[in-house]
Amino acid sequence: MSTPTILVAGTPEALADIGTEFVPATTPAGPHLSALGIIRSEWIKLSTVRSTIWCFAVLLVVSMGLAAIMSLALDLTGTDITTVPGTDQARFVAQASSFGVFFGQLIVAVLGALAVTGEFTTGMIRSTLTAVPKRLPALWAKALVLFVATFVAGLVSNIAAYVVTVSIVSGQGLHASLFAPEVILPVLGGSLYLALVAVFALGIGTIVRSGAGSIAVALGVILLLPVVLQMIPATWASDVLPYLISSAGISMFGLMQFAKVPLDWSVDLIIVLVWVVVSLGTAAVLLKRRDA
Amino acid sequence: MIQAQSLTKRYGSKVAVDAIDFTIQPGTVTGLLGPNGAGKTTTMRMIVGLDRPDSGSVLVNGQRYQDLRAPLREVGVLLDAKAIHTGRSARNHLLAMAATHNIPKSRVDDVIELTGLTSVARKRVGGYSLGMGQRLGIAAALLGDPGILILDEPVNGLDPEGVQWVRKLMRHLAGEGRTVLLSSHLMSEMALTADHIIMLGRGRVIADAPVAEIIGQAGGATVRVRSPHATRLATLLAQAEVTVVNLEQDVLQITGITAAEIGDQAAAAGIVLHELTSVSASLEDAYMSLTRNEVEYRTGGTGDEEFDDDDSDTTDAATDAAANDDPDPRETELQEAAR
Numbered sequence: 001m002s003t004p005t006i007l008v009a010g011t012p013e014a015l016a017d018i019g020t021e022f023v024p025a026t027t028p029a030g031p032h033l034s035a036l037g038i039i040r041s042e043w044i045k046l047s048t049v050r051s052t053i054w055c056f057a058v059l060l061v062v063s064m065g066l067a068a069i070m071s072l073a074l075d076l077t078g079t080d081i082t083t084v085p086g087t088d089q090a091r092f093v094a095q096a097s098s099f100g101v102f103f104g105q106l107i108v109a110v111l112g113a114l115a116v117t118g119e120f121t122t123g124m125i126r127s128t129l130t131a132v133p134k135r136l137p138a139l140w141a142k143a144l145v146l147f148v149a150t151f152v153a154g155l156v157s158n159i160a161a162y163v164v165t166v167s168i169v170s171g172q173g174l175h176a177s178l179f180a181p182e183v184i185l186p187v188l189g190g191s192l193y194l195a196l197v198a199v200f201a202l203g204i205g206t207i208v209r210s211g212a213g214s215i216a217v218a219l220g221v222i223l224l225l226p227v228v229l230q231m232i233p234a235t236w237a238s239d240v241l242p243y244l245i246s247s248a249g250i251s252m253f254g255l256m257q258f259a260k261v262p263l264d265w266s267v268d269l270i271i272v273l274v275w276v277v278v279s280l281g282t283a284a285v286l287l288k289r290r291d292a
Numbered sequence: 293m294i295q296a297q298s299l300t301k302r303y304g305s306k307v308a309v310d311a312i313d314f315t316i317q318p319g320t321v322t323g324l325l326g327p328n329g330a331g332k333t334t335t336m337r338m339i340v341g342l343d344r345p346d347s348g349s350v351l352v353n354g355q356r357y358q359d360l361r362a363p364l365r366e367v368g369v370l371l372d373a374k375a376i377h378t379g380r381s382a383r384n385h386l387l388a389m390a391a392t393h394n395i396p397k398s399r400v401d402d403v404i405e406l407t408g409l410t411s412v413a414r415k416r417v418g419g420y421s422l423g424m425g426q427r428l429g430i431a432a433a434l435l436g437d438p439g440i441l442i443l444d445e446p447v448n449g450l451d452p453e454g455v456q457w458v459r460k461l462m463r464h465l466a467g468e469g470r471t472v473l474l475s476s477h478l479m480s481e482m483a484l485t486a487d488h489i490i491m492l493g494r495g496r497v498i499a500d501a502p503v504a505e506i507i508g509q510a511g512g513a514t515v516r517v518r519s520p521h522a523t524r525l526a527t528l529l530a531q532a533e534v535t536v537v538n539l540e541q542d543v544l545q546i547t548g549i550t551a552a553e554i555g556d557q558a559a560a561a562g563i564v565l566h567e568l569t570s571v572s573a574s575l576e577d578a579y580m581s582l583t584r585n586e587v588e589y590r591t592g593g594t595g596d597e598e599f600d601d602d603d604s605d606t607t608d609a610a611t612d613a614a615a616n617d618d619p620d621p622r623e624t625e626l627q628e629a630a631r
Contacts, residue, residue: 031394032362041391048384049377124377126342127385127432130369131392133341133358291343 035141038132042141046115046149055111056153059194060160062107063100067161070096071168081173089174090182096169097162097183098190098253104157105197105246108150109218112201115146117211129292136284139206143199143280150198154191162187189253189265196276197222200245203279206287222246226258245275293318293471294339294440298348301334301495308334310495311348316473318439321466323486323503324475327583330492332475333371336444339473340369352440364393368433370443375429378418382409382428385417389432399435407431408457422449430458440471447481459485479576489575491582498582506578515551517544518567525563529554542566 046052074092081089119125132138162178176183201218208214226244229237241247242259248271251257263271294316301309309331316322324332337343339350341357352360352367360366376385386400404413407427412420417428426449433441441462447455462485466472476482482489482503489506491499499506519525522544526536534548546554551570558565 030362031365031396033393037392037394041388044384044388044391045377045380048381048388049379051379118377118379122377122379123372123375124385126371126375127389129342130340130367130371131364131389133360133363289344291337 033132033137035137038137038141039145041131042138042145043149046142046145049118051114051118052111052149055107055114056149059100059104059107059153060157062103063157063161064164066099066103067096067164068168070099071165074169074172074174076172076174084174086176086180087182090176090180092174093162093165093169093176094183094186096165097158098186100157100161101154101190101194101253102250104154104190104194105222105249106219108154108194108198109201109222110215111150112146112198113205113214113218114211115198116142116202116205117209117214120205120209121211125292135287139280139284139287143202146198146202147195151191151195154194155187158187158190186253192269193249193252193272196272197245197249200276200279203276203281203283206283207279243271245272248272248275293354294350294352294442294473295354296335296339296348296350299335299338299345299350300347301331301338301343302346307495309338309345312492312495312497314490314497314500316471316490317488318471319466319469320487321462321472321474321485322488322490323482324473324490324492325477325479325482325579326475326492326498327477329494331495332492333444335492336369336371336442336473336475339442340367340371342371362393362436364389364395364436364438366436366438367440367442368436368438369441370426370429370433370446372429372444374425376417376425376432379416381414381416382420382431383413385428386432386435390435393436395436399437403431403434406434423451423454426450427454430461438470441465441473443472443474445476446474447476447478455481479574479579483575491579493583499578503575506582507575514571515546515549515554516567516569516571517546517554517565518542519544519558519563519565521563524561525554525558525565528557528561528563 116125119128128138129135159178162183166176178184178187201214204218204221205211205214208217222245226241226246229241229244242251242263244258247258248263248268251259251263252265252268252272294314296312296314298311298313299309300307300311312331312335324335326332334343338345339352339357340363349356357363357367376382380388383400383404386403387397389395390397390400404410407430409424409427409431412424417425420428426446430443430446433443443462446458446462450458459481462472462474466487474485486503488502489499490497491506516539517525520542522538522542526538526544529536529546529549531548534546537545539545551568555565555568
């Protein structure tokens with residue numbers, strides 16, 4: 001047996017004693033942990049797995065495809081297009097351009113869940129947490145990188161969908177600028193909602209830890225909960241409906257309304273943010289507390 | 293330098309690590325040895341903050357691992373080869389790890405070369421063999437050029453060449469003044485690599501001493517003597533530090549005196565010897581006898597059902613360890629190398 005070191009456990013003085021008595025507590029000079037480094041690390045991780053590439057590719061294709069279907073289905077026979085107000089034309093273009101978000105929310109939810117459950121199921125999380133032993137900086141960096149990447153991917157998909165829409169409906173004389181407020185706001189709002197859903201699912205993934213389990217929970221909340229509530233005939237069910245993450249998110253950029261009296265977009269945004277904060281906050285508490 | 297003080301970890305009602313104290317010195321290779329379930333991995337996980345101790349503390353260079361400013365550059369850790377995302381290439385994995393500490397790309401390429409992964413570095417880790425995964429884990433541990441290395445079963449899955457490479461690497465790193473802690477249940481490997489052994493059994497430190505001393509504790513060097521005048525010889529050799537055990541009618545097992553000394557004394561007294569053999573205990577003997585004692589102690593001490601179950605587990609683990617000697621050709625080779 002080696003001689004046990006006698007010291008008062010837990011006090012900073014005791015800890016300092018060990019440092020000076022045996023080895024000077026040397027932090028090697030040179031590179032060290034930094035917030036920027038952790039963010040860069042999370043970007044490398046997100047961009048070097050196939051699931052990310054696949055999810056964003058599917059998002060792009062689905063957005064463009066739905067825009068095409070919606071535009072081709074538009075039948076203006078018998079309508080004098082010159083009599084349709086510009087704002088109505090813009091609204092149609094905006095709907096077709098952002099329709100992909102309906103399905104996109106499911107795709108980015110899967111992406112968000114996989115971004116972290118992939119680490120838990122492969123054991124990668126242990127490498128992550130030994131590199132960032134305070135743990136939470138890794139979660140925040142992951143959330144930030146996922147948010148930005150998904151927002152950009154959503155924006156690209158929506159703009160691509162706009163291009164598809166315009167190129168089809170212009171044949172019928174319909175026109176709308178991308179930068180018309182009726183178009184650009186839904187395009188931006190839809191992308192913002194997608195990015196927030198991804199972060200929401202990231203939180204679920206961190207809580208549940210298994211890939212299949214967290215995808216089921218995230219999709220259940222986004223897809224199943226509104227359907228179930230709409231099937232319940234009680235008034236409370238229809239009262240609760242606008243406060244679901246997907247209802248608030250979809251109505252945020254004007255695609256559909258779920259409340260009897262439409263909520264202001266800022267209220268919708270706050271509702272979505274609350275869902276995200278609760279999910280990510282719970283994830284942070286559990287990540288910090290649990291053994292990895 | 294790693295220091296643990298009353299370090300304790302429970303999983304539910306089971307105590308995985310039971311108030312252990314140890315100090316791991318720089319410049320040596322320290323082996324953490326014990327049967328499966330002895331608490332080796334849990335101890336290592338607590339050192340790097342993956343598991344939170346229920347009580348007690350463990351400090352790395354005088355600080356909690358979580359408080360280090362550059363953890364990867366102070367401690368390199370290989371807990372299991374599977375701590376890597378299977379969908380990513382080795383190089384991207386190492387780049388992501390390096391990025392957290394702003395470690396330059398050139399260092400990533402250096403450790404890839406050092407561990408012999410250059411040809412597969414851009415392939416996805418999912419397709420790696422156990423040995424390649426192990427090399428990648430070692431590359432990740434070396435990434436920050438750390439002063440402390442913690443490696444859980446580093447030779448697991450490596451071919452004989454790889455085993456020898458790891459052994460040399462560990463010796464070399466300790467020679468540079470680094471602290472090296474490695475765990476294994478391969479006694480022969482430990483005997484070749486480690487200077488110092490901390491033996492764990494059922495979450496407690498059973499032994500903490502230099503390798504030679506541990507072997508000594510298991511009886512040290514014994515001498516086997518066959519003589520028609522065994523009784524006379526036993527009387528002749530009777531001294532304070534000499535132990536004589538009468539194995540058979542004319543066979544003695546003697547400790548505390550060398551074979552040469554016995555031969556000299558017997559010749560002087562005119563005693564005929566038919567056999568005089570030096571039998572040195574191995575680390576394996578020490579391990580078996582120490583872990584067996586632990587089991588017996590526990591059984592005698594309590595005897596309730598829970599402990600009975602645990603005892604059978606430990607016995608199984610010991611049997612596993614013993615079984616490791618034969619069926620696996622790689623390990624047989626190691627055993628032979630050790631002898």
